[in-house]
Structures are given as structure tokens and as C-alpha cells.
Amino acid sequence: MAKKRRTPQEASIDPSTQEMLILADDLGIGTAFSRADDMPPCPIGADGMCCKICSMGPCRITKDGQTGVCGATIDTIQARNLIRAIAAGAAAHSDHGRDMAFTLKAVANDETEGYVIRDVAKLRTLAALYDIPIDDRSPKEIANDLADLYIAQFGQQNGRVVLTKRAPEKRQKLWEKQGVMPRGVDREVVEALHRTHIGDDQDYEHIMHHAVRTAIGDGWGGSLIATDVSDILFGTPAPVLGQANLGVLKEDYVNVVVHGHEPTLSEMIVAASQTPEIIEYAKEAGAKGVQLSGICCTANEILMRQGIPAAGNFLQQELAILTGAVEAMVVDVQCIMQALVGLADNFHTEIITTSKKVKIRGATHIQFDEHKALTIAKDILRHAIDNFKNRGKVQIPDMRTDLVPGFSHEYINYMLGGSYRASFRPLNDAIMSGRIRGVAAIVGCNNPRSQHDHLHTYVTKELLKQDVLIVETGCSSIACAKEGLLLGEAGLDRVGPGLREICETIGIPPVLHMGSCVDNSRILTVLTQVVEEGGLGDDIDQVPAVGLAPEWMSEKALSIGTYCIASGAYVIFGGSSPVSGKPTRVPDSDLVTQFLSKGWEELYGGKLEFIPDPDEMIKATLEHIDKKRADLGLPEYDPDRFGESGDARMLELEALPLTERKEAIYGLPVAGD
Ligand code: NFS
Numbered sequence: 001m002a003k004k005r006r007t008p009q010e011a012s013i014d015p016s017t018q019e020m021l022i023l024a025d026d027l028g029i030g031t032a033f034s035r036a037d038d039m040p041p042c043p044i045g046a047d048g049m050c051c052k053i054c055s056m057g058p059c060r061i062t063k064d065g066q067t068g069v070c071g072a073t074i075d076t077i078q079a080r081n082l083i084r085a086i087a088a089g090a091a092a093h094s095d096h097g098r099d100m101a102f103t104l105k106a107v108a109n110d111e112t113e114g115y116v117i118r119d120v121a122k123l124r125t126l127a128a129l130y131d132i133p134i135d136d137r138s139p140k141e142i143a144n145d146l147a148d149l150y151i152a153q154f155g156q157q158n159g160r161v162v163l164t165k166r167a168p169e170k171r172q173k174l175w176e177k178q179g180v181m182p183r184g185v186d187r188e189v190v191e192a193l194h195r196t197h198i199g200d201d202q203d204y205e206h207i208m209h210h211a212v213r214t215a216i217g218d219g220w221g222g223s224l225i226a227t228d229v230s231d232i233l234f235g236t237p238a239p240v241l242g243q244a245n246l247g248v249l250k251e252d253y254v255n256v257v258v259h260g261h262e263p264t265l266s267e268m269i270v271a272a273s274q275t276p277e278i279i280e281y282a283k284e285a286g287a288k289g290v291q292l293s294g295i296c297c298t299a300n301e302i303l304m305r306q307g308i309p310a311a312g313n314f315l316q317q318e319l320a321i322l323t324g325a326v327e328a329m330v331v332d333v334q335c336i337m338q339a340l341v342g343l344a345d346n347f348h349t350e351i352i353t354t355s356k357k358v359k360i361r362g363a364t365h366i367q368f369d370e371h372k373a374l375t376i377a378k379d380i381l382r383h384a385i386d387n388f389k390n391r392g393k394v395q396i397p398d399m400r401t402d403l404v405p406g407f408s409h410e411y412i413n414y415m416l417g418g419s420y421r422a423s424f425r426p427l428n429d430a431i432m433s434g435r436i437r438g439v440a441a442i443v444g445c446n447n448p449r450s451q452h453d454h455l456h457t458y459v460t461k462e463l464l465k466q467d468v469l470i471v472e473t474g475c476s477s478i479a480c481a482k483e484g485l486l487l488g489e490a491g492l493d494r495v496g497p498g499l500r501e502i503c504e505t506i507g508i509p510p511v512l513h514m515g516s517c518v519d520n521s522r523i524l525t526v527l528t529q530v531v532e533e534g535g536l537g538d539d540i541d542q543v544p545a546v547g548l549a550p551e552w553m554s555e556k557a558l559s560i561g562t563y564c565i566a567s568g569a570y571v572i573f574g575g576s577s578p579v580s581g582k583p584t585r586v587p588d589s590d591l592v593t594q595f596l597s598k599g600w601e602e603l604y605g606g607k608l609e610f611i612p613d614p615d616e617m618i619k620a621t622l623e624h625i626d627k628k629r630a631d632l633g634l635p636e637y638d639p640d641r642f643g644e645s646g647d648a649r650m651l652e653l654e655a656l657p658l659t660e661r662k663e664a665i666y667g668l669p670v671a672g673d
Contacts, residue, residue, distance in 0.1 A: 004037070005034055005037045005038075006033070006037055008021035008022050008025075010451065011033045011448075011451065011452060012033070012315070012451060012452035012453060012454075013451060013452065013453050013454045013457065014245070014316075014452060014453050014479075014482055015397070015399055016245050016246045016247060016312075016316075016319075016397035016399040016482075017246075017312075017315070017316060017319060017452055017453075019395075019397045019399075020246065020316075020319035020322045020323070020397065021033060021319075023322055023395055024318075024319075024322055027322075027346065029322065029343060029346055030339075031318045031319070031322075031339075031343075032315060032318060032337060032339065032448045033315070033448050033452075035339070035448075036448035036449055041449070041576075044060045044062060044581070046576055046578070047576075047577070047578070047579070047580045047581030047582075048077065048078035048081050048082065048577075048578045048579040048580070048581050048592075049061045049062060049074060049077070049078075049581035049583065050077075050081075051068050051072055051077040051080070051081070053080060053196065053197070053198055054070070054198040056068075056069040056070060056198075057069060059072070059077075061073075061074045061077060061581070061583050062581075062583050063583055064583060066583060070198060070199065072202065074581065074582075074583055074589075075204040075591040075592050076202050076203070076204055076207070078204070078578075078579040078581065078592040079204035079207040079208055079211075079579075079592055080196040080201075080207060081578065081579075082208070082211065082558070082578060082579055082592070083192050083195070083196060083207050083208070083210065083211040083214070084192065084193070084196055085555040085558045085559075085578065086192070086211045086214055086215055086555070086558050086559045086562050087188075087189045087192035087193060087211075087214050087559075088555040088559075089218070089554065089555035089556035089557065089558050089559030089560070090185075090188070090189055090214050090215055090217060090218035090222065090559040091189050092333070092334055092555070092556050093218050093222050093223045093226065093517070093518050093556060093559065094154065094185045094186075094189070094217065094218055094221060094222025094223070094225075094226075095222070095333075095357075096222070096223075096226045096261055096262055096333065096334075096518060097150075097154075097185075097221070097222035097223060097224070097225035097226035097229070097518070098151070098154050098185075098222070098225075099262060099264065100225065100226050100229035100230060100233075100262070100264070101147050101150040101151045101154075101225055101229055102147070102151065102370075103115070103229070103233065103264055103370050104143055104146065104147040104150070104229045104232065104233060105143075105144065105147035105148065105151065106370055106371065107140075107143065107233065108140045108141070108143035108144035108147055109140075109144060110140075111371055112370045112371055112373060113370075113371060113372050113373050113374045113375060114268050114271060114373045114374035114377070115233055115268075115370070115373065116233075117139045117140070117143055117232060117233065118232070118233060118234055118235040119231050119232050119233075119235055119236045120139045122228070122231050122232055122236050122410070123139055123142055123143055123146065123232045124139075124142060126146060126228055126232075127142045127145065127146050129165075129166070130146070130149055130162060132145045132146055132149065133145075143232065146232075147229075149162065150225045150228075150229065153184060153185055153221055153225065154184060154185045154186045154222070155184055155186055155187075156183060156184030156185075156187070157183060157184055157187060158183055158184075159183060160181045160182065160183060161181075161182045161183070161184065161185060161216075161217055161220065161221040163220050163221055163224045163225065164181060164182065164216065164220045164221070166220065166224070166525065166528065167220055167524070167528060167540075167567065168528050168531045168532065168538065168539050168540060170538050170539040171539050171540060171567060171568065174539075174604070175216065175566070178209075178212075178603060178604075179209070179213075180209065180212045180213040180216060180566065181213070181216070182213050182214070182216050182217035182220070182221055184217070185217045185218070185221045185222050188210070188213050188214040188217040189214060189217070191210060191214075192210055192211070192214045195207060195210055204591060204592050204595065205595060205599065208592070208595060208596070208599075208600075211562055212562060212565075212566045212600075212604070214559075214562075215559050215560075215562035215563040215566060216563050216566050216567075218559045218560075218563055219520065219521060219524055219559075219560065219563030219564070219566075219567065220521075220524065220563065220567075222518075223518040223519075223520065223521045223560075224521040224524075226518040226521075227515070227518055227519050227521045227522060230263050230301065230518075231408065231410075233267075234263055234267050234301075234305050235305050236408050236410050236411070237304040237305050237405070237406040237407070237408040237411065237515065238406050238408065238411045238414075239404045239405070239406040239407065239411065240303075240304075240305075240306070240307035240404070240405065240406050241307055241402060241403075241404060242303045242307045242308070242309055242310065242402070242403050242404070242405055242481075243309040243310070243400045243401065243402055243403065244303075244309060244310040244311075244312070244400065244401055244403055244478055244481040244482050245310075245311070245312060245397070245399045245400045245401055245482045246311055246312055246316060246319060246320060246323060246396060246397045246399065246400075247396060247397055247398050247399040247400035248291075248293045248309035248310070248311055248400050249291065249293060249311060249320065249323055249325045249326065249396045250288075250291040250325075250396075251325060251394055251396060252287060252288045253282075253287050253288050253289050253290060253291035254282050254285065254287045254289070254290045254291065254327050254381075254384055254385050254387075254388045255290075255291050255293070255325050255326045255327055256269065256273070256290055256291070256292050256293075256326075256327060256328050256329075256330060256380075256381060256384045257292075257293050257294065257295055257311055257320050257326050257328070257329045257330070258292065258293075258294050258295075258298045258299070258302070258329075258330045258331075259294065259295035259296055259298055259299075259317055259329055259330065259331045259332075259335075259336060260296065260297070260298045260331045260332035260333050260334055260335065260336055260355075261296065261297045261298055261301075261332060261333050261334045261335070261516065261517075261518070262298070262301075262332050262333060262355075263298070263301035263302065263305075264368070264370055264373070265330070265332055265354055265368045265373070265376075265377065266294065266298045266301060266302050266330075266332075267301070267302065267305075267306075268373040268374055268376075268377040269292065269330065269377045269380065269381065270292060270302055270306055270308055271374065271377065272374060272377035272378045272380075272381055273290045273292050273381060275378070277378070278290060278378060278381050278382070278385075281381075281382060281385050282385050282388075285385045285386070285388045285389065286388065286389070287385070287388050290381060290384070290385070292308050292309075293308065293309045293310065293311040293320075294308060294309070294310050294311060295310070295311055295312055295313070295314075295316060295317045295320060295329075296313065296314055296317070296334075296335045296474075296475065297334070297335070297474060297475075297516035297517050297518070298332065298516075299311065299312075299313075299478065300405075300473070300474065300477065300478070300513075300515055300516040300519075301515070301516050303405050303513075304405050304406050304408075304513065304515050304516075304519075305406070307405075309400070310478050310481065312478065313446055313453075313474075313475035313478035313479055314335055314445050314446040314475045314553075315446040315448060315452050317329075317335075317336070317337060317340060318337065318339060318340065318343050321340065321343050321344050321347055321349045322343070322347075322395075323394060323395055323396045323397075324347050324348075324391065324392055324393050324394045324395060325391070325394045325396050326347075326349045327348070327349065327350065327384040327385070327387040327388055327391070328349065328350045328351075328352055328380065328383060328384035328387060329344070329349060329350075329351050329352070330352045330354060330380055330384075331351065331352070331353055331354065331355075331358070331360075331363075332353075332354050332355045332358065332368070333355050333357055333358050334554075334556070335445075335554065336358065336360070338360055340360070340363075341360050341361065341362040341363050342362070345362075347392065348387055348390035348391050348392060349387075350364055350383065350384070350387055351363040351364065352364045352365070352366055352380060352383065353365045353366075354366055354367060354368040354376075354380070355367075355368065356368075364383070366379060366380055366383070399482075401481060401482050401483070401484050401487075402484075402487050403481040403484075403486035403487050403509075403513065404486060404487055404488065404509055404513075405477070405481075405486065405513035405515075406513070407471070407508075407512040407513055407514050408514070408515070408522060409514075409522045409525045409526045409529065412424075412427075412512070412526060413529065415506055415507075415508060416506065423533065424526075424529050424530055424532075424533040425533055426502075426506070427530065427533075428530060428533045428534070428535045428536055429535070430498075430502045431530075431536060431544060431634075432535050432536065432634055433635070433642075434467075434498065434629075434634065434635050434636075434637050434638060434641060434642070435467070435498035435499065435501060435502055435642045436467060436468070436469050436498060436499055436502055437466055437467040437468050437496075437498070437499075437544070437622075437625055437626075437629075437637045438468050438469075438544035438545055438546070438625030438626075438628070438629070439468065439469045439470075439471065439543070439544070439545040439546075440463050440468050440469075440470050440471075440545065440546050440547070440548060440621055440625075441470075441471050441472070441473075441520070441523050441545070441546070441547045441548070441564075441569075442456060442459060442460055442463075442470055442471075442472050442476050442480075442548045442549075442550065443472060443473045443474050443476050443477075443517065443520060443523075443547065443548070443549055443557075443560065444474055444475065444476055444517070444549030444550070444551060444552040444554075444557045444560070445474065445475050445476075445549070445551055445552050445553045445554050445557060446475050446479070446551050446553070447551045447552065447553035447575055449553075449575060449576075450550075450551055450574065450575060452551075453479040453482065453483075453551075454614075455550035455551050455574050455614050455617075456475075456476045456479035456480060456550055456551055457479055457480055457483045457485070458614050459548060459550050459614050459617055459618055459621075460472070460476075460480050460483075460485060460511060461483075461485070461494060462614075462615075462618045463618060463621060463622075464485070464491070464494055464495040464496065464499065464510050464511070465494065465495065465496055466496055466618075466622055466639075467495070467496035467497070467498045467499040467637070467639065468496075468499070468621070468622075468625065469499060469502070469510065469512075470510065470511045470512070471511075471512045471514050471523055471526070472486075472511055472512070472513055472514065473513070473514050473515050473516060473517055473519050473520050473522075473523070474516060474517040474520075475551075476549075476550070476551070477511075477513040477514075479551075480511050481513065485509070485510070485511045486509050486511050486513050487509055488503060488507065488508065488509045488510075491509050491510045491511060492504065492509075492510060494510075495510040496639060496643075497639070497642055497643020498639075498641070498642035498643060500643065501642055501643060514526075517556060517557075517560065520560050520564070523547075523564075524540075524563075524564075524567055527540045527543055527545060527567070527568075527569075528540065530543055531543065536632060537632055539568055539605070540567050540568035540569060540605075540606075541568030541569070541604070541605025541606055542568075542605075542628060542631065542632060543568075543628065544624075544625040544626075544628035544629050544632070544634075545569060545570075545625070545628075546569065546570050546571075546572065546620075546621045546624050546625060547561070547564045547569045547570070547571040547572070548571070548572045548573075548574075548617060548621065549561060549571070549572075549573050549574065550572075550573075550574035550575075550614065550617065551574055551575065552573050552574065552575060553575070557573070558578075561573060561608055562608070564606065565596075565600050565604055565606035565607060565608050566604050566606065567604075567606065568604060568605040568606045569606045570606055570607055570609075570620075570624045571606065571607070571608050571609070572609055572610075572611050572617050572620060572621065573608065573609070573610045573611070574610075574611065574612055574614070574617060575610070575612060576610065576612065577593065577610035579592040579593055579596070580593060580610065593610075596608040596609075597609050625637075
């Protein structure tokens with residue numbers, strides 16, 4: 001018997017998503033939402049109790065004392081499943097980083113079309129950090145050497161991934177001591193696969209030890225390379241005005257949606273869409289021009305740098321096609337649903353795959369090649385424009401929200417003191433005084449198993465009321481953007497008084513959009529700079545900060561979570577735990593779960609917990625922040641202590657008659673003038 005389907009309101013809190021789900025129902029078209037309803041998760045696999053590593057199985061460990069055919073215990077099986085997921089996530093991020101490094105190399109050697117080095121200052125800063133000579137050398141010469149150094153990190157066999165030197169010194173020493181300093185990005189991923197082959201590593205703690213090394217190779221290796229090179233080639237983000245939600249699609253324009261993760265092609269499509277020949281071509285086809293928008297992290301990449309609107313997050317990819325207004329959805333790698341092709345058959349939309357690594361049966365493949373990037377980008381756009389005439393009925397939800405993205409760590413440093421005295425000092429001071437209680441990074445995916453966008457926005461809003469500054473990346477940031485939380489004026493009436501003062505003084509929204517998921521590396525850099533600034537301990541595990549992935553679903557999220565823990569953070573995942581299965585009723589039999597929390601905390605000061613209930617998530621976050629404040633000897637957080645000196649208070653005072661205003665300011669009765 002089919003499981004009961006959720007109503008659109010139960011499936012998503014986003015009205016534009018609800019509108020499209022009603023349309024999907026009317027048209028009899030399935031989406032990830034309805035497929036999730038029809039396909040309850042396998043309870044054995046979901047809890048990590050199934051081993052299918054060899055063909056003696058799959059073995060299902062559901063009874064007391066049961067083992068796999070080879071004798072594998074539940075903890076070994078759970079640890080093996082988990083590290084394989086972490087390795088896949090680390091591989092995805094890092095392979096993205098590798099491609100970026102090769103693009104930088106090609107740009108440095110004049111082998112590409114359309115790319116330039118946009119952020120020479122960042123290139124020089126990074127090169128100097130690795131002792132690459134920068135004096136009297138052209139940007140391309142420096143870029144060539146930096147690209148070589150970065151490319152070498154993937155296949156390096158011994159030593160340590162060079163980017164790890166950007167972690168706090170104490171943390172680096174800890175990694176050395178624990179033996180988890182990654183040697184080379186690829187080496188750790190390969191070893192994770194080797195160790196989990198039948199008959200290899202059978203000790204869950206030992207397996208998890210290597211999971212940490214693999215994940216550090218992602219966060220402080222592959223992902224950091226991806227972010228660095230993207231900034232060098234496309235510019236380090238600074239605040240711009242953008243928009244988010246399906247209403248960014250325009251009825252009288254050719255709509256091209258870029259979806260996936262790597263900015264190499266999408267940036268070139270942005271450039272091509274602004275050329276006179278393409279605009280002219282679109283007009284000849286009867287459209288006003290080309291409207292570009294993004295889904296998932298490709299959206300974040302071009303939103304952060306160019307202000308190109310985001311049509312939505314992960315669960316809205318199918319819904320964009322349901323509008324009937326999308327001429328082409330151009331995809332590269334990661335988070336692309338195979339269902340897009342079948343869904344697009346109901347409309348005129350063409351799904352165009354572009355990566356050498358990703359093809360989908362039934363999609364059009366136009367292979368991207370950075371050596372002819374601009375030419376290919378124009379080809380893709382012409383393809384989309386030619387499809388405009390095939391458009392049928394259109395229904396675009398009239399919903400879009402403004403936001404200000406673009407908070408790179410370089411910009412955060414700058415905004416706190418301007419170019420004259422850029423520094424993290426004001427942020428540290430605000431945390432130390434208690435104006436800001438602590439920091440939460442809320443990141444990660446949507447998951448159709450939970451109400452779309454609800455957990456991201458609920459947790460964000462509740463923590464803002466508690467004076468917690470929020471930084472976001474990935475699909476979480478798009479969820480909160482749609483709620484208006486990424487825009488100063490719109491968001492500030494919903495935040496605590498101390499945090500509000502800080503946001504007003506600096507002129508920032510209370511939720512800072514720091515980019516795509518590979519850009520979680522930016523959060524690591526911010527935390528390191530906070531530590532180096534002084535006053536909040538000498539390592540990341542002492543900072544009153546928490547990482548949350550309330551609606552996670554991807555293996556990349558597990559890798560991100562693990563490298564954050566290895567860096568000292570407390571990480572909370574919503575939804576279900578992939579290691580929660582307990583076949584025995586013996587107390588403390590959940591060895592892996594215990595180890596990820598207590599074990600990792602002892603070793604790294606960071607821990608991983610799966611907490612499905614959002615109120616419990618918030619409680620755990622605040623408790624952790626307050627504990628870290630107490631450990632640092634900072635004043636206890638007091639919600640009533642601040643909030644009397646910000647712009648809002650000044651506006652209130654200005655509204656008062658002069659005598660009353662003086663009285664309010666000086667605290668004493670003042671004789672009338
Ligand atoms: Ni992150 Fe970005 Fe979104 Fe999840 Fe997918 S797009 S890399 S994995 S779904 S946040």
C-alpha cells in the first residue's frame with residue numbers, strides 16, 4: 001500500500017515550492033518530495049547495519065551478537081560505511097579543487113579562452129605564504145608556480161598537505177601528535193577505500209582515525225584549494241545585491257539555469273550572456289534577453305561574486321523545470337538529480353550535461369573544455385535561445401527575496417576595520433563582551449525527509465534571538481535568503497539586542513552568506529583568524545562556536561562535519577544518524593556513536609552529534625557556547641545588558657523631545673532649554 005503523501009505545506013515551508021508541488025500534483029508529475037513519501041528509507045541501511053562490501057553478503061546485523069559472514073561486528077560495519085561516505089565526500093570536493101588548480105595552470109600558460117586572473121592580491125598573498133617568489137614576477141608566473149604546488153598536493157605521497165599550515169599552530173601540532181596530518185589528498189581517499197576492503201581494518205576507532213585524516217585532506221586541502229583558486233580567477237567575494245527563489249525566472253526572457261558546483265563554466269556563461277551577440281540572438285528569437293540563474297552551489301558561486309540570482313536550493317531543481325519557463329538547465333557535477341531528464345520530457349526544457357565526469361541518459365551533452373570556454377558557453381546559450389520557441393504554458397511563482405551575499409573571510413576582516421585597520425579585533429571584542437554570545441555556522445543540504453527549509457530557518461531565527469551571529473553556506477544560505485534573513489534591514493528586527501548593535505554598527509546582515517559548500521574552508525579560516533587575533537583561546541576548540549547541518553543528506557556533508565570536528569568544532573547534524581543502529585540491548589553498545597562524540601572530543605576537542613529535534617539542537621548549541629565562554633573566563637551572557645547604544649536606540653531617542661532625549665542619554669533630569 002502506498003504511503004500517505006504529505007501536503008505541500010507539510011513538505012516545504014516555502015510558498016513558491018508549495019505552489020510548484022500543487023502544480024506537479026495537478027499534472028501528475030512526481031518530484032523528490034513525492035518519491036520520498038513513496039519510498040520509506042530502509043531501516044537497516046539507514047542505521048548503518050548493512051554491510052555490502054563483499055559478495056558473501058549483504059549482511060544485515062539486526063540481532064543480538066550477530067556478525068557478518070566474515071565475522072564483522074556492527075561497529076566495524078558502521079565505521080566502514082561511514083568512512084566510505086566521508087571519502088566520497090572528500091573526493092568530490094577535492095576533485096573540484098583539482099580541476100580549479102588545473103584551470104589556474106592553464107590560465108597562467110595562456111591556454112584558456114576567456115579567463116583572467118582577477119584577484120592578483122590574493123594570488124600574491126597565498127604564493128608568499130608558501131615561499132613562492134613574488135617580487136618582480138608577473139601574476140601569470142606566480143600563478144603557474146602556485147598551480148604546480150596545489151596540483152602536487154593531490155598526488156603527494158609523503159610529508160603533509162602544505163595548506164594545513166594555515167590552521168592554528170596548536171592544532172597543527174595536535175594533528176601531528178595524533179598522526180592524522182594528511183600526506184596527500186588522493187592518498188588518504190585511496191587508503192580509506194583500501195582499509196575498508198573485505199578483510200582489512202577491523203577496529204572502528206582505527207578506521208575513524210583515518211576518516212579524520214581523510215577529511216582534513218578535504219577541508220584543509222582540496223576544498224581550500226577550490227576556494228583559493230576560484231577567488232584568484234573570479235574575484236574574492238565582497239557584498240553585492242542578489243535575489244533568491246523561483247520568482248527570479250522571467251517570463252519574457254530565455255531562462256538558463258546553471259546547476260551543480262564548479263564555477264569554471266558558470267562564470268563563463270555569465271560572461272557570454274552579457275555579450276552583444278548573445279543578447280541580439282535572444283532578441284531575434286523574440287525574447288528580451290537571457291536571464292541566468294543558479295541552483296545549489298553553482299548558484300552560490302555566481303551569486304557571491306556577480307549577484308546572479310539563485311532560483312533555489314537542492315530541492316527546487318525539479319521545481320524550476322516545472323515552471324515551464326526554463327529553456328536549458330546546464331549541469332556540471334554533484335547534487336544533480338537523475339530525475340531531471342524524465343521530468344524535463346514533460347516540458348521543452350533541455351538538460352545539458354557538460355562535465356567529462358557526468359553524463360545522464362537522455363540529456364544533451366556539450367562537453368566543457370576550459371581551453372575553449374567562452375566559445376562553448378556561447379554555444380550552450382545559443383542552444384537555449386533556439387529552444388525558446390518551443391515553450392508551452394508557463395507558471396512562475398511570483399516570489400523572490402533580496403539578499404546581500406559575498407562575505408569572504410577577507411571581506412569580514414576588511415569590514416571590521418576598513419582598509420586602514422582591517423582586523424578581527426572588533427568581532428573578538430564583541431564576543432568577549434557578550435554582545436555576540438557566540439557564532440554558529442549553519443550549513444548543508446535540503447533533505448526531502450524533513451520539511452524543506454524548515455530546520456535551517458527555524459534554527460537560524462531562534463539562535464539570532466539569542467545574540468548568536470550566524471554564518472552560512474550551501475543550500476542553507478539559500479533557505480535563509482528566501483526568508484529575508486540575509487538582508488540587514490529585513491533581518492535585524494528579529495535578532496537579539498547585542499548582536500543587533502554590532503550589525504548596525506558594522507552595517508551587516510545578522511546572517512553572513514560565506515559561499516558554496518567548498519567555501520566552508522572560509523569558515524575554518526575565519527575561526528583561525530579569530531584565534532590568532534587573541535582573547536578567545538589559542539585553538540579553534542576554545543572559540544564559542546558550533547557547526548550545524550540541520551537538513552544534511554550528502555556524503556560531502558559528512559566530510560565537512562568530520563574536518564570541522566578535527567579542527568575543534570562541535571558539530572550537530574539533524575535528521576538521522578548513519579551509525580545509529582543498535583542490534584543488541586546491551587547498554588553502551590552504540591560504540592561508534594559514542595566514539596564520534598566522546599572519543600573525538602577527547603582527541604580533538606570537537607565532537608559529532610545527531611540531534612533530530614530542532615529545539616534540542618538549539619539547546620545543545622547554546623549550552624556549548626556558554627560552556628566555552630565560561631572556560632575562557634568571559635562574562636556570562638546577559639540578554640539585557642546590551643542594546644542601548646545601537647542605531648535603533650538612537651532613532652528612538654531622536655523621536656523624543658530634546659529635554660527627554662538628554663535625560664535619556666545622561667540618565668539625569670535635565671532642565672529645559
Ligand atoms: Ni552542499 Fe552544494 Fe546543497 Fe548539500 Fe548539494 S548543493 S555542496 S551537498 S545539497 S548543500
